[in-house]
Amino acid sequence: MNNAPGPTIIMDTRSTTTRSVRFSINGVARDATIETCVTLLDLLREEFGLTGTKKGCDHGQCGACTVLIDGKRINSCLVLAVSRDGAEITTIEGIGSPDKRHPVQEAFIRHDALQCGYCTPGQICSAIGLISEGRARTREEIREAMSGNLCRCGAYIGIVDAIEEVLVALRGKPVP
Template sequence: MATTIIEEAAAIVDGAVPTQLTINGERHELMIDSWVTLLDLMRERMGLTGTKKGCDHGQCGACTVLIDGRRMNSCLKLAVTLDGAEVTTIEGLGTPDALHPLQQAFIDHDAFQCGFCTPGQICSAAGLLSEGKADTRDKIRELMSGNLCRCGAYVNIADAIEDVMRQEDAA
């Protein structure tokens, strides 16, 4: 639905800002209120509920997504500040028929219990692997420290990430 310049100006006065985001490979032209976080936009407006709202203060990592390939807490990012950005959520990493290697590794290594933190853990791990800074298990643990798991599946999470890292090194 096309909007007129007058409608766009009225929306901006009301706090909404025209913003273009590419989310999981699909481009969206949106009018977003200036106070809406990326997390709330994705969950409430885009229907992408895989990303979880944990603490809503950037302390637990449950809301971790990839923004232009870098891992970030979506609860701390105002959506309007990301105009032109590419966002990848857990829904954009793989499909039920073609899982992302990290998704498969989390299953293979039983790297989750309740599953609440798993989307953020996997997105953070994907960012970690693309950064290329983790070359030891200790580095994996350190660089994943922003993602908390209340169930304590840290050993299995590190096993899953190490497994994918080895696979990438072998390829």
């Protein structure tokens, strides 16, 4: 039996790798020098002050951090910011305005599709992405496509009703 000690591994946790990145965030060019391990969620919230995007579970399971990247919905807590260098990112702050809300925002208000509001930014971003994907044709497909966005208050019926309303307005015919 060999009792010789194994190799000693020394990790220098003080050294980090940084990289310069550039994004278009809500239509504005933004530059940053960041550590390569920073998630897009943390960059948006901590570097750029865009706190509408929420940190829920930080594991991609709740959807509170959903944003649109190049028009597609994504959980920003699962994406390293450096991997999206050059991307066009839309957060809830870039959707509508107090004077001119996005149709999804208006529908959420009309259908009482929010209660505490914590999940609402992610729900709205996900709904906009779902609508642009064009694959949800029925209420069941809307529910399935939104299943990655959790609402602890249980406003699911209002959320589906709001998305259905916007789909009907876009298509001109009822959702089956």
